[in-house]
Amino acid sequence: MNAIRRTVMEIVTIGVIALVLAFSANHLRAGAAGHLKIAKNYFDKTIPPEVLKDASKSQRSDGAGGVATQAKHSATGESKEGEPGHMDHEFQDITFDEVATLFGGVKADENFVLFVDARNDDAFRAGRIPGAVQCDRYNLEAQIQPVLARADTAGKIIVYCNGGDCEDSIYLCKEFLDFDLRYDKIYLFAGGWKEWTKNNMPFDKDE
Amino acid sequence: MRGNSWLHRLNRTGLPLLVVRLVVGGLFVYMGILKIRDPANFLKLVRLYHVLPESPPYFLNTTAVVLPWLEVMTGLVLILGLWRRGAGAIAALMLAVFTPAIFLRTLAIQHETGTSFFLIKFDCGCGSGPVTAWLKLLENTGLFALALYMLFSAFDRFGLDALRTRRRVTSENEGQLTASAGDLV
Numbered sequence: 396m397n398a399i400r401r402t403v404m405e406i407v408t409i410g411v412i413a414l415v416l417a418f419s420a421n422h423l424r425a426g427a428a429g430h431l432k433i434a435k436n437y438f439d440k441t442i443p444p445e446v447l448k449d450a451s452k453s454q455r456s457d458g459a460g461g462v463a464t465q466a467k468h469s470a471t472g473e474s475k476e477g478e479p480g481h482m483d484h485e486f487q488d489i490t491f492d493e494v495a496t497l498f499g500g501v502k503a504d505e506n507f508v509l510f511v512d513a514r515n516d517d518a519f520r521a522g523r524i525p526g527a528v529q530c531d532r533y534n535l536e537a538q539i540q541p542v543l544a545r546a547d548t549a550g551k552i553i554v555y556c557n558g559g560d561c562e563d564s565i566y567l568c569k570e571f572l573d574f575d576l577r578y579d580k581i582y583l584f585a586g587g588w589k590e591w592t593k594n595n596m597p598f599d600k601d602e
Numbered sequence: 603m604r605g606n607s608w609l610h611r612l613n614r615t616g617l618p619l620l621v622v623r624l625v626v627g628g629l630f631v632y633m634g635i636l637k638i639r640d641p642a643n644f645l646k647l648v649r650l651y652h653v654l655p656e657s658p659p660y661f662l663n664t665t666a667v668v669l670p671w672l673e674v675m676t677g678l679v680l681i682l683g684l685w686r687r688g689a690g691a692i693a694a695l696m697l698a699v700f701t702p703a704i705f706l707r708t709l710a711i712q713h714e715t716g717t718s719f720f721l722i723k724f725d726c727g728c729g730s731g732p733v734t735a736w737l738k739l740l741e742n743t744g745l746f747a748l749a750l751y752m753l754f755s756a757f758d759r760f761g762l763d764a765l766r767t768r769r770r771v772t773s774e775n776e777g778q779l780t781a782s783a784g785d786l787v
Contacts, residue, residue: 398687402753405688409675417671420638431641431667436659438649515642533642 428516428534437532440562440569442485442578450578484565489553489582491590497551498524498596509549511542513556513563514588520601524555524591527599532567539574546571552580558587616759622748623680623761626693629745630677633729637670644670647727651703670729672696680752683761690752697746700728701739708735 424430431437497508510527512519519529528545530538546552552571556563568581584590592598612618637644645666648654654661672692679689704726711722722735758764 402687402691405685406691409679409685409688409692410672413672413675414668416675417668420671421641421667429639429641431645431663433660433663433667435663436657437645437663438656438659515640531642 426536428531428537431533437566438562440484440565442569442572446572446578447485484568484583486565486568486581486583487579489551489584491584491586491594494553494584494586494591495594495596497553506545506548507550509542509545509552511552511554511567512588513554513567514561518557518588522588522592522598522600524588525597525599527555530567532563532570535570539570542571543574543576546576546580549580551582552576553582553584555584555587555591558585558589558591561587613755614757616757616764619686619752619755619758620683620760622752623683623686626745626748626752627677627680627689630673630680630693632677634670634673634677636729637727638674641666641670644727647725651707651727653703669696683758683763683765686758686761686763687753690749690754694746694749694753697742697749700726701742701746704728704735704742705739708739711735 421430421433498510500507510524512523512527512529513532514523514529515531515533516529519527519531523529528538528541530542542552554564554568554571556567564583564585564587568583571581572578645662648666648669649656649662654665656662673696676689676692676696679685680693707724707726708719708722711717711724712719715722720734720736723732724735725732726735726738728738758767
C-alpha cells in the first residue's frame with residue numbers, strides 16, 4: 396500500500412513539474428514561433444455570415460469583376476468531407492494557371508498581387524514563390540504586419556501553403572478576416588507549394 | 603524471474619534495469635525535444651487522432667503544450683534513476699494511450715486509402731516524422747513492456763532512488779548500532 400502511495404506521489408510530482416515547465420516555456424515563447432495560445436481555436440474556419448453577405452453585395456455592385464466563387468469548395472478532392480485534412484472551405488479558389496498568369500504580370504505591377512506563404516520558417520527559407528511574404532498563423536502577431544501594410548494596395552492576396560492536405564492556408568485566410576482584410580481580395584491557392592514546384596516555376600530561397 | 607536462473611541473477615545485479623532506464627529515458631527525452639521544437643506541428647498531428655475535441659480548444663492546445671514536456675521530464679528522471687516507479691507508470695500510461703491510437707489511425711488510413719496495413723507510413727506525431735506504422739506499433743509495444751519492467755522491478759541498484767535508499771538504510775543501521783551500543787553501556 397505504501398509503495399502504491401509513493402508511486403502515485405511520484406506520478407503527481409513529475410506531472411506538476413512538467414506542467415510548470417511547459418506553461419513557463421510556452422509563456423516565454425510569446426510573440427515568437429512555437430508559442431501556442433491555449434484559449435485560441437486554431438481550427439476554426441467558419442466565415443461570419445455578414446462577411447459573406449457583404450462580399451456578395453460587392454459582387455453584385457461590381458458585376459462580373461467581383462468575387463469569383465463563393466460556394467463551398469472541395470479544392471483537391473483528396474480526402475473526405477468531415478475528416479480533418481479535407482479541404483472544404485468558403486474562400487475563393489485560384490488555380491495554378493491563374494496564379495502563373497498573375498505571377499507573370501507581377502513584374503508589370505508588383506503591388507497588385509500579394510503572395511502570402513502560410514508555411515513555417517524552415518519551409519519558407521527552403522523555398523517560396525518569389526516576392527512572397529511569410530505569414531505563419533502560429534506566429535501571426537510577429538508576421539502579419541507586412542501583409543497588412545500591403546493589403547490595401549494589393550488587388551489580390553494569394554495565400555498558399557504546402558498543397559495536398561495542408562490546411563494552414565485556409566485557416567490563415569480566416570485569420571485575415573479577423574484583421575479586417577477584405578474577403579473578396581483573398582484567394583486560396585490550394586495546389587500550393589507542391590503544385591508550384593511540380594510545374595518548375597521559379598522560386599526564391601535563403602542561401 | 604524466480605529462483606537462481608542466470609536471468610534472475612542478471613536481474614539482481616540491477617544492470618538490466620539501468621540499461622532499460624537509459625534507453626527508454628533517452629528515447630523519451632529525444633522525442634520530447636523534437637516535439638517541443640515545433641509545438642504547432644505537434645498540435646496539428648494530435649488533432650488528426652480525433653481523440654480530443656476541437657472546441658473548446660483548451661484540451662487540444664494544452665495537450666500539445668504539456669505532453670512533450672511530460673515526455674522530457676519522464677525521460678530525465680528515468681535517466682537519473684529518480685522516482686523510477688512513477689516515471690515507469692507514466693511511460694506505460696502514455697504508451698497505453700498512444701499505441702491503440704496509432705493502431706486505430708492506421709486502420710482508418712487503410713480503410714480510406716485501401717493501402718496494405720504493412721505499407722502504411724504516416725507522421726504519427728511521435729516526433730520523428732513519417733514512420734512505417736506497423737514498425738512503430740511494434741516499437742511501442744516493446745517500450746510498453748520495458749515501462750512495465752521499470753515500474754515493477756525490485757532490483758534498483760543504480761541511480762538516485764537507489765542512492766537515497768542506501769543512505770536511509772545506512773543511517774537507520776547507524777541509529778540501531780548507536781542504540782545497541784547504548785544498551786550495552
